[in-house]
Amino acid sequence: MSTHPMDTVFVESEEHRALRRAVGDLGRRFGPDYYLTAARTGGRTEELWREAGKLGYLGVNIPREYGGGGSGITELTIVLEELGSVGCPLLMLVVSPAICGSVITRFGTEAQRRRWLPGLADGTRLMAFGITEPDAGSNAHRLTTVARRDGDDWVLTGRKVFVSGVDAADAVLIVGRVADTGGESPQAGRGARLRPALFVVPRDAPGFEYRPIPMELTAPERQFQLFLDEVRLPADALVGDAGAGLGPLFAGLNPERIMAAAFSVGMGRYALRRAVEYARTRQVWDTPIGAHQAVAHPLAQCGIELELARLMTRKAAYLYDAGDDAGAGEAANMAKYAAAEAAVRTVDQAVHTLGGNGLSAEYGVGALLVGSRAARVAPVSREMILNYVAQHTLGLPKSY
């Protein structure tokens, strides 16, 4: 992290530029073909993950005493954006080091940090994150996964959907709820005061089952349905004590949004570059199509929107790293919104620029269509961000 705010937000430090270059170089060695082949054949991008882990790129935000790089989300966004910009993004960066790493760093016990952070930092261990349920996506107040105390243990029951990367993960950080007071019956539904609480659930825990959800995305990371049937966990599976309230959960959500923004910016930059390369040389009449303003202007617009989204992402990351959670919240929402919208438009425009080739498997640009749309709904949808800005930033009344 740089000492002067201007350096951090507007002008990148030498280290940041060097990190961009190094990560980009590594990503280019693997490249989009590697990524697409894995995605299309049910493979994973394990080799890239492992290599990036060894080089310390995956754990830049994890404290040094736990084997990380001792920097922040700012540096982690650089890693994700650069990998995306060369066509091989690592979605699990959003989850494992960013969400889980941040939550455990900030709210874990010393023992939990020692157990998890070094592996999350060097990529030898992976943790997924499960909050979404069939009836609780945008509305997290409806979560019904419940933890009941049994002696020292916790017993967790519930269902999750769309959880990314479970097949590759050692554990899933599950957002459940616990009764506020010991006496109350820990049941979901009206009346019961249930607070969110985060549990580390090993993938091989008895009673834990996961099934892939067939998705239309072309990505090596898959989404899963989880079934938790009386999963018994030791006391120290809980991250942050049961009374910690929303703190631990919120510690993960800002990094998630900021990283989601970086994911979209990276994808957008990749699509834009592919479109520009194509438009520069493709000749339909006497000039390259990139000379036609009908082709050039929308691409220029995409370039502007991506750069603006990137700037907002840097601001959000800066505020988060500086410890300003409240300030980071608004900026992270705006960055995620702007980046997702810019990526949706850029991918759309890139596909169109390539004409028929835009939809061919060979060019791999059409393959981005669903992925760019996913970023509009996950991890928080466009409308929920607009609701947030309408209410919190503008002070408009709430409709729901």
Place this chain on the structure above:
Amino acid sequence: MVVPACRDGRAHSVREVGLFPMKIVVCVKQVPDTESEKALRPEDLTLDREAVDAVMNEMDEFAVEEALQLAERTGGEVTVLLMGPEQGADTIRKALSMGADRALHVVDDALRGSDAVATSAVLAAALREVGFDLVLLGCEASDARTSLVPAMLAERLGLPQLTFAQKVETDGTEITVERLTDYGHDVVTARLPALVSVVEKINEPRYPTFKGIMAAKKKPVRTLDLSDLELDATEVGAAGAWSAVDDFTVRPPRAAGELVKDEGEGGRQLVAFLAGRKLV
């Protein structure tokens, strides 16, 4: 270790004493990114460096990697030496982030337009200034592609030159390399100090680690100009160049390739084609 004050170019090694860690100096050049379109400036027919991204000469990355591996094996120390404008600092930083210990940057406006003869004079002076047991460099730069500097530099320093190395072994006193040739390789041995130029086959350059990137800025970089090296501006740069660019033309479009259709004899035809170009 070479005695720095030795101005006649003859190197005197005191390694026999065995008290010092091996001192390796890697010469690296900053070049325009091979991916980008290059152009010459019409004013002075030198490369338009502002129009392109600058990167470390790819072959030099292999030299840096080899230096780091040798230093790791023998407990030695790696110094990076770069001659070039201010922006060369980026390339120096890259080598430092890969793990080199320190750097020497020769910067001087008078160096603009230096040819291989002048470059080797400057590098030789800088090498005498820092001292070394082993000099490593890439066997050619991707921009000028003359492959002359390694040999000229060795001559100027009176060092044994072991060029086109695809493998290097040293015990700190002697050095043995596999020298890539048309027919395979030769095994060449010399006493240190020596100069080795490497080919791409030698290793796989590492990517800088995050820690390496963060540490690079804190490593010592010494900057020298011509007067520090007691060199005269008229001997170097465009003024002192032995060769001059008179004119240039844009490369003609590539001629159509030869299409081999496999009608049972495809394999044979391919081999004949490659053999005709001495590629197999």
